[in-house]
Amino acid sequence: xxxxxxxxxxxxxxxxxxxxxxxxxxxxxxxxxxxxxxxxxxxxxxxxxxxxxxxxxxxxxxxxxxxxxxxxxxxxxxxxxxxxxxxxxxxxxxxxxxxxxxxxxxxxxxxxxxxxxxxxxxxxxxxxxxxxxxxxxxxxxxxxxxxxxxxxxxxxxxxxxxxxxxxxxxxxxxxxxxxxxxxxxxxxxxxxxxxxxxxxxxxxxxxxxxxxxxxxxxxxxxxxxxxxxxxxxxxxxxxxxxxxxxxxxxxxxxxxxxxxxxxxxxxxxxxxxxxxxxxxxxxxxxxxxxxxxxxxxxxxxxxxxxxxxxxxxxxxxxxxxxxxxxxxxxxxxxxxxxxxxx
Amino acid sequence: xxxxxxxxxxxxxxxxxxxxxxxxxxxxxxxxxxxxxxxxxxxxxxxxxxxxxxxxxxxxxxxxxxxxxxxxxxxxxxxxxxxxxxxxxxxxxxxxxxxxxxxxxxxxxxxxxxxxxxxxxxxxxxxxxxxxxxxxxxxxxxxxxxxxxxxxxxxxxxxxxxxxxxxxxxxxxxxxxxxxxxxxxxxxxxxxxxxxxxxxxxxxxxxxxxxxxxxxxxxxxxxxxxxxxxxxxxxxxxxxxxxxxxxxxxxxxxxxxxxxxxxxxxxxxxxxxxxxxxxxxxxxxxxxxxxxxxxxxxxxxxxxxxxxxxxxxxxxxxxxxxxxxxxxxxxxxxxxxxxxxxxxx
Numbered sequence: 001x002x003x004x005x006x007x008x009x010x011x012x013x014x015x016x017x018x019x020x021x022x023x024x025x026x027x028x029x030x031x032x033x034x035x036x037x038x039x040x041x042x043x044x045x046x047x048x049x050x051x052x053x054x055x056x057x058x059x060x061x062x063x064x065x066x067x068x069x070x071x072x073x074x075x076x077x078x079x080x081x082x083x084x085x086x087x088x089x090x091x092x093x094x095x096x097x098x099x100x101x102x103x104x105x106x107x108x109x110x111x112x113x114x115x116x117x118x119x120x121x122x123x124x125x126x127x128x129x130x131x132x133x134x135x136x137x138x139x140x141x142x143x144x145x146x147x148x149x150x151x152x153x154x155x156x157x158x159x160x161x162x163x164x165x166x167x168x169x170x171x172x173x174x175x176x177x178x179x180x181x182x183x184x185x186x187x188x189x190x191x192x193x194x195x196x197x198x199x200x201x202x203x204x205x206x207x208x209x210x211x212x213x214x215x216x217x218x219x220x221x222x223x224x225x226x227x228x229x230x231x232x233x234x235x236x237x238x239x240x241x242x243x244x245x246x247x248x249x250x251x252x253x254x255x256x257x258x259x260x261x262x263x264x265x266x267x268x269x270x271x272x273x274x275x276x277x278x279x280x281x282x283x284x285x286x287x288x289x290x291x292x293x294x295x296x297x298x299x300x301x302x303x304x305x306x307x308x309x310x311x312x313x314x315x316x317x318x319x320x321x322x323x324x325x326x327x328x329x330x331x332x333x334x335x336x337x338x339x340x341x342x
Numbered sequence: 343x344x345x346x347x348x349x350x351x352x353x354x355x356x357x358x359x360x361x362x363x364x365x366x367x368x369x370x371x372x373x374x375x376x377x378x379x380x381x382x383x384x385x386x387x388x389x390x391x392x393x394x395x396x397x398x399x400x401x402x403x404x405x406x407x408x409x410x411x412x413x414x415x416x417x418x419x420x421x422x423x424x425x426x427x428x429x430x431x432x433x434x435x436x437x438x439x440x441x442x443x444x445x446x447x448x449x450x451x452x453x454x455x456x457x458x459x460x461x462x463x464x465x466x467x468x469x470x471x472x473x474x475x476x477x478x479x480x481x482x483x484x485x486x487x488x489x490x491x492x493x494x495x496x497x498x499x500x501x502x503x504x505x506x507x508x509x510x511x512x513x514x515x516x517x518x519x520x521x522x523x524x525x526x527x528x529x530x531x532x533x534x535x536x537x538x539x540x541x542x543x544x545x546x547x548x549x550x551x552x553x554x555x556x557x558x559x560x561x562x563x564x565x566x567x568x569x570x571x572x573x574x575x576x577x578x579x580x581x582x583x584x585x586x587x588x589x590x591x592x593x594x595x596x597x598x599x600x601x602x603x604x605x606x607x608x609x610x611x612x613x614x615x616x617x618x619x620x621x622x623x624x625x626x627x628x629x630x631x632x633x634x635x636x637x638x639x640x641x642x643x644x645x646x647x648x649x650x651x652x653x654x655x656x657x658x659x660x661x662x663x664x665x666x667x668x669x670x671x672x673x674x675x676x677x678x679x680x681x682x683x684x685x686x687x
Contacts, residue, residue: 011516014516014520015520018517018520019520019524026532026533026536027536029536029537134378135378138378138668138671138672138675139664139668141671142608142664142667142668142671143664144612144615144616144660144664145616146615146616146619146635147635147656147660147663147664150635150642150656150660151656151657151660153642153643154643154649154650154656157643157649158642158643158644158649158650159649159650272523276523276524276525276526279525279527279528280525280526280527280528280613280616283528283531283616283620284527284616284619284620287620298528298531299531299620302531302534302535302620302621302622303621303622305535307535307536310531310532310535311532313528314528314529314531314532317525317528318524321523321524321525322520322523325523
């Protein structure tokens, strides 16, 4: 196991080099002037771009530029974000917890709904509920995130007025911005508010997450539902399930303890893809619900042609995905002892 | 050859072809008894008809009429099947036909009555109905071309990888692992931002991350069939490797490829629409569903007290995208059930 983790961690630099190299080569299609934006550190420097082109040799061959650029990245300089008016690294640090919180909370309904409905569908195979979940999941899977988000926004914000866009209500936002004794430990509002003993802020933050989380969850849980159904049907047909039944174990115990546990293994494999889906979804969802995370920033940066920000975001997400896939693989080994990491 | 299924002697006599035909009949029965599969077929055919007859069912904008070589006197000739220009508009419409008709230039959307159009206009006076119908052509174009490119890259890399093996195989497959784990929307965002907004660049940007599933599939098939007797004998006969792939390996892999391709067309169109929605889509005014929703972004909510005032701006394009993707997903699912009976348990 240990050597497996080490080997997978060694993949990180490979991915890093691959992604950055691809980006640098792609960037060669831009003019040196546009490329210089990725090196700028502050607002004032934007006026000194010709000097920057000179200083960083942006008219040199690509491999020289690549080397120098990597050096910059290792010093923690990812450029200046025109969109958020601060260094890219600062924005990544500030906004990542916001998105992480949203994604972590979204995983609960994605897995919960997906596994429950998938199980129920398998146990009611070919009956009404099975057909029903089948239709629901294919529609869910076909729903564009942005269309669902817009429709939810119109109904639950515009019409019913139950939820608001944004991350927190204005009255709390003012309080959080001021030095009012609220300490940010993790920059995730739900955790911080509990640590500060502020249940009102906790509930308000949670309420603001409902629409984005539902939007993310509908699309992603559809996929889990399908896989759960077919893998549980697979498991129910196995010999050990028949043995358990023959022993006289109650049906509930057989499905819960014997079949479902084994059926969860493919679901765990899939969760790596769910994570990728969530990252794609977060860019759209945060934009629609005005949720101040990484996705909203990246979408705004892309429309602004703010190269530095989008590249920073792309490198960051690529690293996150590799890291998360590593977690999934390790989890996979814990759940399924048959897996050997040779 | 009346009823193969019930005549055992006939089946014995012409064993190979008739059992294959039996298989085909069974497959077709399973397909046609599945209401969801039929719904998928109906949706895809419906959209195909909409795309083909786009010039016939819409009022073409002036620039498009001019580019078709029509003048004020005969400007409706494109609706007349006896005229050559009718067929020209269908087979090879000039690029200008893809720019949505404009009814006025105001930023505020107008409903069907006010704008005297079928479904109303979106921000900028663009006719929603025109955009939806011609957007179908765009969707087919994007979906089919992207899947085509991804398929080509996948077949080349996958079969080379399976055939050559060794270090090459290892490198290609690790590369595939990396690409498959990149979020497609983020990659497309970077590529379109750098290359600029256009429908061609969107297709390229999505194809960049769409090929790994085909590569894995082809590699698996090559590895599985490489040692089969008919493949080794084809090689012994001196057949070129390319020929073997085309003649023996591709036909065997066609089932799973069709499933993946059909499901991919749906997801490719979704990614393209998402890009357009974010403002990194086709050129402004190009008939494209995602862009239509993007135009309506500031008009999602009506004035206070009337949240559904501009409902048509996001409802129609949203519904059309949903139905298009649903059609392809249902079709892909149906293929999967038919071709891989295991998944239907």
